[in-house]
Amino acid sequence: MFNALSDRLEAVLGGLKSRGKLTEEQVDATLREIRLALLEADVNFKVVKTFVARVRERAVGTEVSGALNPGQQVTKIVHEELVRILGEQSAPLDLGSASPAVIMLAGLQGSGKTTAAGKLAAQLKKKGRTPLLAACDLQRPAAVDQLKVLGERAGVAVHAPEAGGDPSADPVAVARSSIDEARRLGAGVVIVDTAGRTNVDDAMMQQASDIREAVEPAETLFVIDAMIGQEAVTVAKAFQEAVDFTGVILSKLDGDARGGAALSVAEVTGRPIKFASVGEKLEEFEAFHPDRMAGRILGMGDVMTLIEKA
Amino acid sequence: GRARSSLGNTVASIFSRGITDEAWDELEEALIAADVGVEATTELVEGLRERARAEGIRTGDEALGLLKEVLRLELGVADRTLSRREDGPSVWLVTGVNGTGKTTSIGKLAARHVREDEQVVLAAADTFRAAAADQLERWGEAVGARVVRAAEGADPASVAFDGHASARAAGADLLLVDTAGRLQNKKELMAELGKVKRVLDREAGQCDEVLLVLDATVGQNGLQQARAFMAAVEVSGVVLTKLDGTARGGIVIAIQRELGLPVKLVGLGEGVDDLAPFDPDAFVEALFAEVAQDVTLGEDEA
Numbered sequence: 001m002f003n004a005l006s007d008r009l010e011a012v013l014g015g016l017k018s019r020g021k022l023t024e025e026q027v028d029a030t031l032r033e034i035r036l037a038l039l040e041a042d043v044n045f046k047v048v049k050t051f052v053a054r055v056r057e058r059a060v061g062t063e064v065s066g067a068l069n070p071g072q073q074v075t076k077i078v079h080e081e082l083v084r085i086l087g088e089q090s091a092p093l094d095l096g097s098a099s100p101a102v103i104m105l106a107g108l109q110g111s112g113k114t115t116a117a118g119k120l121a122a123q124l125k126k127k128g129r130t131p132l133l134a135a136c137d138l139q140r141p142a143a144v145d146q147l148k149v150l151g152e153r154a155g156v157a158v159h160a161p162e163a164g165g166d167p168s169a170d171p172v173a174v175a176r177s178s179i180d181e182a183r184r185l186g187a188g189v190v191i192v193d194t195a196g197r198t199n200v201d202d203a204m205m206q207q208a209s210d211i212r213e214a215v216e217p218a219e220t221l222f223v224i225d226a227m228i229g230q231e232a233v234t235v236a237k238a239f240q241e242a243v244d245f246t247g248v249i250l251s252k253l254d255g256d257a258r259g260g261a262a263l264s265v266a267e268v269t270g271r272p273i274k275f276a277s278v279g280e281k282l283e284e285f286e287a288f289h290p291d292r293m294a295g296r297i298l299g300m301g302d303v304m305t306l307i308e309k310a
Numbered sequence: 311g312r313a314r315s316s317l318g319n320t321v322a323s324i325f326s327r328g329i330t331d332e333a334w335d336e337l338e339e340a341l342i343a344a345d346v347g348v349e350a351t352t353e354l355v356e357g358l359r360e361r362a363r364a365e366g367i368r369t370g371d372e373a374l375g376l377l378k379e380v381l382r383l384e385l386g387v388a389d390r391t392l393s394r395r396e397d398g399p400s401v402w403l404v405t406g407v408n409g410t411g412k413t414t415s416i417g418k419l420a421a422r423h424v425r426e427d428e429q430v431v432l433a434a435a436d437t438f439r440a441a442a443a444d445q446l447e448r449w450g451e452a453v454g455a456r457v458v459r460a461a462e463g464a465d466p467a468s469v470a471f472d473g474h475a476s477a478r479a480a481g482a483d484l485l486l487v488d489t490a491g492r493l494q495n496k497k498e499l500m501a502e503l504g505k506v507k508r509v510l511d512r513e514a515g516q517c518d519e520v521l522l523v524l525d526a527t528v529g530q531n532g533l534q535q536a537r538a539f540m541a542a543v544e545v546s547g548v549v550l551t552k553l554d555g556t557a558r559g560g561i562v563i564a565i566q567r568e569l570g571l572p573v574k575l576v577g578l579g580e581g582v583d584d585l586a587p588f589d590p591d592a593f594v595e596a597l598f599a600e601v602a603q604d605v606t607l608g609e610d611e612a
């Protein structure tokens with residue numbers, strides 16, 4: 001089944017097979033369409049620029065394989081390059097050997113941190129670990145209650161300050177005391193939920209950095225909404241600077257956004273995307289698959305499988 | 311922490327070396343970087359180029375004037391007031407995808423109208439998300455608005471019904487209905503929202519406002535959201551939240567172009583006062599001020 005990008009490529013290049021090496025004209029004609037597809041998928045325009053230049057360099061002069069036409073050949077290279085940036089294989093959690101092992105979540109407001117905390121807790125519990133959820137968002141109304149409900153659903157204990165949501169309580173202190181609490185309970189993993197923050201709120205970014213320093217996480221995961229646009233780059237860089245995250249959770253992938261942010265973030269931070277959040281329920285959480293994501297960003301998932309086999 | 315330069319300076323800087331092809335490309339890039347989208351950007355810039363040619367525009371200043379005029383025209387026309395009624399409580403239904411700022415915006419709106427000595431009732435028709443009603447209740451307590459809620463998992467349409475009945479019985483001035491976030495590609499959830507609106511329409515005659523809350527960081531999916539929510543519940547206006555971050559929310563240009571759907575309010579923070587009427591001039595200015603910075607950044611890095 002062909003879709004928009006394939007149709008457009010067909011239109012500019014024709015379906016004709018041709019032998020020999022890819023010419024500059026063929027490569028450029030294809031890359032013009034690829035560039036558009038990437039921009040429409042919300043890949044950051046600067047990332048698109050470097051990406052297209054890199055692919056061009058690689059593609060010109062490449063031998064066209066017998067089963068493909070030139071457009072498909074370029075697309076195949078594009079896809080390979082996308083998968084390479086997105087991380088080849090899904091990267092698992094690396095919790096190290098410290099006990100308790102700490103996972104910290106950080107990101108913009110509403111990106112899906114608290115939900116992801118609940119999902120990670122449920123998943124780790126299923127694997128036989130004993131997680132503890134630490135409620136370090138003392139800012140947003142009822143954020144602690146939200147985490148408590150999720151903890152209850154997952155059957156996981158929640159560490160929160162006495163009053164529940166006392167805004168004068170210090171999230172850094174709560175994060176620190178969650179480690180003691182984990183030791184007391186014999187919990188091997190602490191999952192630290194933090195308040196949403198914008199990348200230009202210096203005080204809040206500093207707080208995230210302080211929390212990280214207080215709990216020395218084995219994994220610091222940056223949670224980003226798959227629907228985000230061009231700002232993904234600026235936001236990801238700012239969070240990398242503040243908390244030096246070790247991996248990314250891409251949320252709300254059950255929507256119909258193409259999710260170009262995945263490419264933007266992977267390209268500018270070099271950090272692996274570890275999980276895809278695909279729903280509101282606790283079990284709707286999966287390992288991230290770079291190859292599926294590459295097809296989704298290009299808007300041609302089905303076609304890619306055909307091309308890859310060729 | 312960011313330096314904001316004015317629209318004049320930055321767009322003029324794009325056109326500082328004259329009205330060249332390069333300058334048009336830069337402008338295009340600036341609009342795309344603001345999430346305006348490829349299609350809307352291409353159309354806008356093509357239209358501008360044509361007019362610049364036809365009107366014999368030669369200087370950067372003139373180009374700037376034209377650009378301002380065109381963008382203001384794109385965003386200009388709409389009526390941005392929020393509709394009210396005299397017979398019974400005005401009903402504003404608040405919708406959108408997950409995590410955009412619906413509940414927070416309701417809290418801010420409630421605060422504003424309570425301050426004007428109105429009696430405001432909040433209906434917690436998000437019966438799905440963990441502690442959603444608690445969150446609304448905290449807002450209600452903070453701003454002095456009564457909250458009507460039901461058990462988790464209750465039918466949202468019946469909570470909306472109860473909310474309206476309760477607001478009417480109390481002689482309240484305004485009913486704000488919070489709904490669960492839902493992604494627009496989920497047919498059942500969109501149908502559920504349709505039912506909430508139908509119930510309110512039936513009880514109130516018609517919802518006075520159906521607001522779509524959009525996150526300013528959203529990319530091209532924002533247009534899809536607007537299309538789907540328009541189709542499901544006849545949205546009357548957009549609330550563009552999180553404009554206090556670095557995102558510019560350029561997709562609302564595409565949304566107003568295609569759907570004629572105006573932005574009515576903007577969210578500028580998490581606090582109770584961080585809600586303001588949409589100001590097209592300020593919006594256009596911010597659209598470019600920071601974009602132009604981005605563009606320069608890109609050149610520096612390259």
Ligand SMILES: Nc1nc2c(ncn2[C@@H]2O[C@H](COP(=O)(O)OP(=O)(O)OP(=O)(O)O)[C@@H](O)[C@H]2O)c(=O)[nH]1
Pocket residue numbers: 107108109110111112113114115116137140143194195196197251252253254255277278279280408409439491493
């Ligand atoms: N459809 C869908 N909804 C999601 C997903 N992840 C989170 N959500 C929803 O997105 C909204 C925000 O999620 P939260 O987990 O509260 O986000 P957060 O980052 O903790 O938000 P703040 O703490 O306010 O910054 C909620 O309605 C969640 O149910 C997902 O993968 N898919």
Ligand SMILES: Nc1nc2c(ncn2[C@@H]2O[C@H](COP(=O)(O)OP(=O)(O)OP(=O)(O)O)[C@@H](O)[C@H]2O)c(=O)[nH]1
Pocket residue numbers: 109110140196198406407408409410411412413414415436439442489490491492523551552553554555576577578579580584
């Ligand atoms: N910086 C900033 N944050 C905002 C703004 N509006 C809302 N938020 C934050 O965004 C997050 C999500 O806001 P909510 O009001 O819970 O969003 P919602 O649309 O009700 O979310 P769901 O009900 O889960 O779909 C919270 O952390 C809010 O504090 C805004 O204008 N600026």
Ligand SMILES: [Mg+2]
Pocket residue numbers: 113114115137143193194195196
């Ligand atoms: Mg949260």
Ligand SMILES: [Mg+2]
Pocket residue numbers: 412413414436442488489490491
């Ligand atoms: Mg809500």
